[in-house]
Amino acid sequence: MSNDIKIRKGLDIKLKGEAEKTISDAPRSKNFAIKPTDFHGVTPKMVVKEGETVKAGDILFFSKYSDKVKFVSPVSGKLAEIRRGAKRKILEVIIEADATDTYKEFGKKNAAAMSPEEVKEFLLESGCWPFIKQRPYDIIANPEDQPKAIFVSALNTAPLTADVEFILQNRLEDFQAGIDALSKLTSGKTHVSVEAGSSAISGVKGVEVHRVSGPHPAGNVGVQIHHVDPINAGERVWVVGPEDVAIIGSLFNTGKMDQTRVVAVAGTAAPKQQYFRVKIGSGMSDLLGEIPVSTRIISGDVLTGNQVSNHGYLGYYDNTVTLIPEGKNFRMFGWMPFIDNHIPSMSKTSLSFLFPNKKYEVDTNLNGEVRALVVTGEMEKVMPIDVYPMQLLKECLAQNIEKMENLGIYEVAPEDFALIDYTNTSKIEAQSIVREALDLMIKEVG
Known part of the structure; x- marks a missing residue:
């Protein structure tokens, strides 16, 4: 095969x-940061206090719900600051680095x-x-x-x-x-x-x-x-x-x-x-x-x-x-x-399809706003996984767990919907919708 x-x-x-x-x-950076926000679903419990020294590989914090999962310092130095946000949520753990690392x-x-x-x-x-x-x-x-x-x-x-x-x-x-x-x-x-x-x-x-x-x-x-x-x-x-x-x-x-x-x-x-x-x-x-x-x-x-x-x-x-x-x-x-005609597009309203090998210089413009409009068959063109993306997104918004399971929620991750974010006429944030739906599945199904 x-x-x-x-x-x-x-x-x-x-x-x-x-x-x-x-x-x-x-x-070499003067300061380094490990961001708990990079680890979705992890609530950190600190091991090291501000002002304490660490080696590269020393534990900084562990996961509240799985204390076996540890997060370590990338460099040696001093823990300079624990930056917090709303409700004292830890956003960044800042390490003031030594000139060279001790492991x-x-x-x-x-x-x-x-x-x-x-x-x-x-x-x-x-x-x-x-x-x-x-x-x-x-x-x-x-x-x-x-x-x-x-x-x-x-x-x-x-x-x-x-x-x-x-x-x-x-x-x-x-x-x-x-x-x-x-x-x-x-x-x-x-x-x-x-x-x-x-x-x-x-x-x-x-x-x-x-x-x-x-x-x-x-x-x-x-x-x-x-x-x-x-x-x-x-x-x-x-x-x-x-x-x-x-x-x-x-x-x-x-x-x-x-x-x-x-x-x-x-x-x-x-x-x-x-x-x-x-x-x-x-x-x-x-x-x-x-x-x-x-x-x-x-x-x-x-x-x-x-x-x-x-x-x-x-x-x-x-x-x-x-x-x-x-x-x-x-x-x-x-x-x-x-x-x-300055951006690559799947739409024939742009002439980019005539120049398939041309490289473009883009900026952050969305070229439109969120619209109450869904074009049937548009999302499927950029989804090589055997799911119905438009129907799945609708059930994610409706928080219908049974239908999400039937439509393949276990097979997808937010990154699989990144091209839908880029190409869809509705300008919806498909990755955010899928992420919230997956969080609901973790809570309700496990």
């Missing part, structure tokens, strides 16, 4: 500003010689567990669960995102060690999806490799799960990012929790469009320098990333920082077709 996955539905949004394939060490020693391990329980305990104690997320619900995996499979998507198809093959080119040994460890956690298969024609990553051992081709969202792990091993009610599948696999492998090979990423800084407003080697939680101002207020800084890609300020911090799971101009310019007669 062929392991090729060919995606036909979707849309490649071709944008200017792709990062050049050169890697530099970013200036907590966990000891080198050989996953092949360890039992599944020993591997799990090692990942929990070292703070690597937050890298493992589960489907359904797109939350950190419950260590008490038994997944039927583990999936790693080693390709990005979203606009301007980091090239996985490039960022892992010198970390294949760590990647293999990470795969060896993760494979111990399931009695099923470990699946790695690569871009069709990819060579280096497809040589990894102990996994089932799938070669994926097609437009975005072909790189979404949820799309790959749907085509390989769909999720039914009561089942769990664990997913891990490719660079996170390498970080886990580095822990086993060195005994140190080294939370270093290679981040692509991209977008037409980026001062330098290239790759940088940084620690998780690095400060944006140190990575980017001074950025004009007329620029939107996004930790992540333009479809699913989060807006941050120049004084903000890199998201825990992000390996892309995108900068595009703020869209504050009014277009006269912007409602008319064929006027200012």
Whole structure:
């Protein structure tokens, strides 16, 4: 049986500003931050107090509802501040970094010689567990669960995102060690999806490799799960990012929790469009320098990333920082077709379909407002998962649990609806609707 996955539905949004394939060490940030808001559904319980010193790998906080899941410092230094929001909700844990890092020693391990329980305990104690997320619900995996499979998507198809093959080119040994460890956690298969024609990553051992081709969202792990091993009610599948696999492998090979990423800084407003080697939680101002207020800084890609300020911090799971101009310019007669053909669109009212290979410079304009209008069949064109997206969104809004289950809520995550956010005529926030529906399912179904 062929392991090729060919995606036909979707849309490649071709944008200017792709990062050049050169890697530099970013200036070391003075302050780093771990943001509990990056971990959906986690309520943090602090272990360290303000003013106390920590090593890289020391526990900062753990999850209130699962004390085995620990979150550790990416650098050594002093816990400078715990920033809180409404109702004293912890928003950021700020670490004032030392000039060089001192690491907590966990000891080198050989996953092949360890039992599944020993591997799990090692990942929990070292703070690597937050890298493992589960489907359904797109939350950190419950260590008490038994997944039927583990999936790693080693390709990005979203606009301007980091090239996985490039960022892992010198970390294949760590990647293999990470795969060896993760494979111990399931009695099923470990699946790695690569871009069709990819060579280096497809040589990894102990996994089932799938070669994926097609437009975005072909790189979404949820799309790959749907085509390989769909999720039914009561089942769990664990997913891990490719660079996170390498970080886990580095822990086993060195005994140190080294939370270093290679981040692509991209977008037409980026001062330098290239790759940088940084620690998780690095400060944006140190990575980017001074950025004009007329620029939107996004930790992540333009479809699913989060807006941050120049004084903000890199998201825990992000390996892309995108900068595009703020869209504050009014277009006269912007409602008319064929006027200012400046963005890629699925609509024939734009001439972009005549130039399929053209790259565009975009800003943050929505080019319209929320409309009481739903075009039948529009959402299905960019949804390669076998669900009815429009009907599912309606039931999500109605909070009808039974119909959400019947329409495939267990198969989807907010990122699978990112293209619907971009292309739908109604301008609805589909990702937010799905996220709220998944939270309801966690509360009512578990």
